Amino acid sequence: MLCSLMLLSTAGFVALGLWQVERLSWKRDLIARVDQRVHAEPAPAPTGRAVHAADDEYRRVTATGTLQNDKETLVYASTELGPGFWVMTPLSLGDGQTVLINRGFVPTDRRDPQTRPSGQLSSQVTITGLMRITEPKGSLLQSNDPASGRWYSRDVAAIAAEKHVADAAEYFIDADNTPNPGGLPIGGLTRIVFPNNHLVYAITWFGLALMVAGLLAFVIRSEVRTHRPWQSSGRLPRQVVPARRACRDAAGR
Structure with a gap:
């Protein structure tokens, strides 16, 4: 039973290690x-089509239009x-569609638009930035509360509805x-960080597999020695000795 469990554990650790190797490649x-997207030349922001994180997030785009400053929404940020x-x-935009723009960061004491009137642009502007995918419902710790104006994530659909x-558009820039x-606001603060600890995880899982496999080999060897003590001592079991003597006597006749 113990050996079976250790064998399954070894196989499981190897499988987890291989999975982390695949994750490392991904x-x-x-x-x-x-990295290629954020350093590419900006392209016009897409309109009239669905966007997908794998294909579109962090693409550099431009959008030209008029800001609706009276519909500004503040989302809690820690930068x-x-x-x-x-x-x-x-x-x-000129085609009638609207794109939500994260214009940037303002400190708490400048949250009121009246404290930063110069930044409330009324003429046509061209925004260059990175496409981002909507962040529905809220943060890990707190949910958005549209009724009270408390926003903890950039939920495009909820903000547009409120x-x-x-x-x-279903994305923001x-x-x-x-x-x-x-x-103010201060733009260009997008954090592009992808933790990449998969190699460490893979080494850990493979190391555990090796340890369990070594322990399994030790257990099996101990079991064999327990059932065959004469192999480790170099002496034959008592019941074998008379048989050997009889064989010698027969050969000497």
């Missing part, structure tokens, strides 16, 4: 694709600049670091 490919808010503003934004008049 993660390296993802990092390479995203390298400290706590504050992301300023999410709908951008009306602000009565018509024909909103993180604006780049092009300065806004008055210095």
Whole structure:
């Protein structure tokens, strides 16, 4: 029973190690694709089609239109600049569609648009930034509360519904670091971090498999010695000795 359990454990650890090797290959490919996207020349933001994280997230795009500043939404943010808010503003495009723009970060004491009037642009603007996929429902710890104006994630559909934004695209755009008049909001703070610990995990699982396999070999060897003590001592069992003597006597006749 113990040996069977150890054998299954060894097989399981090997399978987990192989899975982490596959994940390592996938993660390296993802990092390479995203790095290529964020450094590519910007293309027009897509309209009238579905977007997918695997194909579209972090693509550099441009969008031209008019900001609907009266429908601005603040989303709680914690950045390298400290706590504050992301300023999410709908951008009306020329074809009638609307794209939600994360214009950037403002500190808590500048959350009121009246404290940053220069940044409330009314003329046509062109936004360059990275496509991002909607973040539904809220953060890991807190859910969005549209009724009270508390937002913890950039949920495109929920924000569009709460602000009565018509024909909103299902993605949003993180604006780049092009300065806004008055210095706020501060764009270009998109964090592109993909933890890649799969090699460490693979080595750990393979190491555990090797340890259990070694322990299994030790147990099997001990069991064999227990049932055959004469092999380790070099002496034959008592019942074998008379038989050998009889054989010698027969041969000497």
